[in-house]
Amino acid sequence: MILPPITSSGLAQALLFGVVNGCIYILLATGLNLIFGVMKLVNFAHGQLLMVGAFVAYEVTTIAGLNPYVSILVSMGSVALVGIMLEKFAFRKVRGTEKLNEIFISLGLIYVFQNVATLLWVENYNIQIPSPLSGLSFPLGEVLLSYDRTLAIVSVIVILIGLVLLTKKTKIGLAMRATSQKSDAAMLMGININRVYVFTFAVGAALAGAAGALYGIIFNFNPAIGALPTIKAFAIIILGGLGSIPGAVIGGLLYGIAENAAGYLSNGTWQDAVAFALLIIVLVIRPTGLFGEKGE
């Protein structure tokens, strides 16, 4: 095996791409984090929502001819609907029972989503959402950054600002924060817990849908792409601490950069393994995550 020479500009390019990957992971991680923070629930099928989002965005751009960046909104909406159904018909049924049950339910969901997607979309194996800007890029120092990747970063920033406003400035955001602190007390204060849970799950799913649309614009995708991003989002949450949005942002950027640097330096082979190894080391040293407080 002949490795390409490692250059500083190549490394810089890899790090920059890492930032973009990190941005997509941030969206996924924030959604997972939000759901966990409010509902104390872990949905291992979160990455499958990203996959669904990517396919929805693909369909609306190719069939309806929408601009891919507008399709992000469609994808967010439809994945939010999927999220509402999941909360109502699956996760609500095992609320308050053993924690392992949630893992089992999400595993079943992974099987369902992945194979329904295979049935519907496998003819489009490894596709990409066609973007009018694809192939165009501008120089940034000594590296090239494509317009699509730039727009992805911008979209993530916009969505995150929207999320912060939602949780800090609106009434339902207040209810979400109250529920996340103490759900019993929130219920006694007259908050409709079920509605807060459904809303939270919908928002988390919408974030995954947006991540999926952006993923589909930048990368090839297929029905099986969901699994690894879930685990990576998890890794980011662990790095950034449970229930913290700024933590997820820092964790996401760190993770994206570390992953891409490892991939670049080892010619791609160790990309996923190195990231997991780092993660396990962090967890062994600090079981609650790098910035995490002593949580539940």
Next chain:
Amino acid sequence: MDFKAILTTTFKSRKFQFAIAALAFVAVLPLFVRSEYIVGHVFTVMLIFAIYASSWNLLAYSGQGSLGHAAFLGIGGFTSALLAKSVGLPPIVGLFIGGLVSAGIGLLVGLACVRLKAWFLAMVTFGFSVIIVTIFIQFDSVFRGVIGFATLSFVPQVLPFYYGTLAIATSSIVAIFLVMKSKWGLAFKAIRENEQEAKMIGINTAKYRLLAFIISTFFAGLAGGLLAESQLFIQNDIFNAENSFLPLIMAVIGGLGTIEGPIIGSIVIVSIDSFLPLTDKFLQPLNPFFPGVSNVGPPLRMVGLGLFLILVVIFLPKGITSLLHKLYDYLREGETKKVKKNEGN
């Protein structure tokens, strides 16, 4: 209670009698089912997965749900296969060394996981299986798993191998049963119910969580060795995520935390895997609706499996076992009613 008393109560218990009857049934079954394919590729695989799912179940019994058990299955499989192939060790010795190596690595992973909550643990174990497969691909000159290689079985194939596997499976499951019923098992259960409280009443939770990990990974490795030998071939695809999820699905569908659950789950899932493809031809009319797939059977089955798992978790939290218990109680009730009626006459 002394040992003798335990034995007498065991022999008298209805469950034990059932187990003996089931064992006898399984022992004579291949004499009636003459198909080599069914004995070799269905019944034997059921036995192997019964060990594997029971090992997973024991870990879950202590509150630790692994999503990367395929790593240990594969480590056991490759260790025993490579020892038999390269060193020339008898395959039966290799089987147990495979289990021990798997348990040794399980100890290391368990050490990393000992302080982690359910979801972190699930993630770390999953991540571990990704790392293991990367290592195997990177050092392929040692493991030779990319293309795969032929393995040797410890007794000749099909019938002798079936009985050999039956013997190992029976002793493994009895061993797991004894662990679950022992003081250790009680500690596992206490940790699963509430780790804080378990700690408070003086249970060394770290020690017992590690113990569960070691025992579970030993039997997972043993099952891996058997799986490699039963297929006479081993390849890196033994590490597939599906092999990590199957024992979970089997244990949950059968009945989590019970001894018979994983066995029933293994029978159900392996039967579905082996016999349901035969019905694919009836699904052919559906093909035009899904132009992307050449055969709608496999993905539809997977969707069905996922839904089945979700429905069992929601509506039948104790799995199929609880249904059987209810059926048994119902029959017993009918019997006693009949007896009472007769007495009345």
